[in-house]
Amino acid sequence: MNPFLPNCDRTMQGAQIRCLILACGNSLRGDDGAGPWLATWAENCFRAEPAVRVLARQQWTPELAEEIAHAESVLFVDCAVNVHPGKLQLVAVTPPANAPALSAHHLGPAELLDLSRSLYDSLPRSALLLTIGAGSLELSEQFSDAVQAALPAACRLVEEAVGRLLAGAAPADPPHCA
């Protein structure tokens, strides 16, 4: 038992979390809402699977390190601005080699893993990051055409990634693009 992790965690609901899906985004900012949308989809998809826990946040904050510390594996889901709109990428994530600079308001997946390790001496066995290229982050509750068209493939990729994580796939698997 990890002495640094609180025993009583209301989020665990008594079940071992084998895969934590951690989505990020704002549903009022166009394609930034793709992460929360996929989280809602995943929640329905894995409703019967108590070992999968889904969380969606507008920002990834340091408190999530505790959730990560409890999980065997993590799938981070976010949009990306540095790739073509609608482009899907699935890559392995590891903590940074050097201590990263830290914002109190927002962290990336690698920083969260690092914080989980530093605070709770616990690191998930595997961590993946699924991103979907954003076309527009303007104020809107609609997705761009490119992201809308990519959502079915994104859902399949989430399903596939969770399957890999539940099966205990190694984090060093090659990146997947769609």
Added chain:
Amino acid sequence: MSQTITIDPVTRLEGHGKITIHLNSQGEVENAHFHVTQVRGFERFCEGRPYYEMPGLMARICGICPVSHLIASAKACEAVMSVRIPHTAAQLRRMLNLAQMVQSHALSFFYLSSPDLLLGMDADPASRHLFGVVAAKPELGRAGVALRRFGQSIIELLAEKRIHPGWVVPGGVTEPLPAAKRDEILAMLPAAYDNVKLALDAYKQIAGQFKEEIEVFANFPSLYMSLINEDESIEFTDGEVRLIDADGHVLDDGITVNTFTEVIGEAVEPYSYTKFAYYKPLGYPQGSYRVGPLARLNIVKSMGTPLAEKELAEFKQLATGPVQGSFHYHHARLVEILYGIEKIEQILNDPLILDKHVRATAGVNRLEGAGYAEAPRGTLMHNYKVDENGKMLWANLIIATGQNNNAMNKGVLQVAQHYVRDGKFTEGILNRVEAVVRTFDPCLSCSSHALGQMPLALSLVSASGEVVDKVVRG
């Protein structure tokens, strides 16, 4: 030749700000300003909307203390409706506000200020952040994360969302508290007590290392203002406003929402979008005052909970009258976290806390209403005018950060005059100039809301107005 130093952006704040330090021809600090460069437009956005939408709209002002806006707004609406909310609803709101205070204070102390306190003001900025704290004092890092999560989890349990929650509505709250959620919160309390005790012990051990900062971090006599109960105990959600002078004497008391704007005025300065609140009978700037944890602990006679009561007695030993140094905001914040945990426990043990009657209803019975609450950073006031159909005609918000604005500016000047020599400053000095602002934990988004990102910056300006040096950190 005189010069100006600019710090832009000031880091580890809630919002965008900038500091300029003006030097005379001898290189001595002549003046300094803390600029809030964001613009808030919320009072205008809401014109024309139905008054009952106001809590939901106002909660969007800020992601850190939406609950305070929610509560102050709902109370202003209840003044329009002329209703008194049920006891259980008032208790549930009080708990929600305290949960927010705990998470906000934890963010301020552990995430924003503990890097300075634990690693030192002159520590390498590359490691002067939460990761540095975690590496140096992992148990404190865990305590900070856990306390923030404690507050956020309660907000989420009660109001479904930790940021921009609903649930609080004009007339009360939308849903009663189920027994299972009460028990869930009760189960979180033991760890919360342990964590705040750890932080208080650690703070008391390290505070002695900051004698110089304690002496010059906005350490001057001022007025103080906060809500207070009839029995002179601390209050965050109800009560009436009291103002004390620099010697601790009551200057004005029993200020209700209806008389608030008669005694509190707001001045403007050309260098900031945040207004400067002041006590009208003394004029501006003589009537400037401080709000927030330091003010609350200076004003109240008791905390009303046993453990915090002991801490208050110890806190009051720091000075013979009011504790004037703003460095002590850090200490006051921890005492308030302890109070918040104890008070939440008391509320959960209220025999009526599971009562189903949690909302009163009414239509428009008055054309103006105001409400206030203690936000983590200080007293918050919402004042609305509506037409006979309940359409919003006018709104004014008096925000804690605006009420601390003059003290923050004086504090920046005091620190700059103490540390800057011959027009030169080191990174450690730059950090101290920022750190004095951090003691107030200002929330700039809320005091003057803006779209977009939010950072702060330091400039050195010559007597002729030329910017001779500028530091921008993001």
